[in-house]
Amino acid sequence: MPVYAFPELLEGISPELKKRMQGKSCFNFTAVEPKLFKELAKLTKAGFARFKAEKFV
Secondary structure (H helix, E strand, C coil): CCCHHHHHHHHHHHHHHHHHCCCCCCCCCCCCCHHHCCCCCCHHHHHHHHHHHHHCC
């Protein structure tokens, strides 16, 4: 996950999503939480954009 390579991507995440972090780049869910999944999707999109900008993909 890009947040491992670019931890600054995590600076804007909500405390609720931060609670779901397990390690540096893993998020653990035991139930579907649409609000947090939407936030995680946004973070994933930002990470992919960063990987593209750095020419990793």
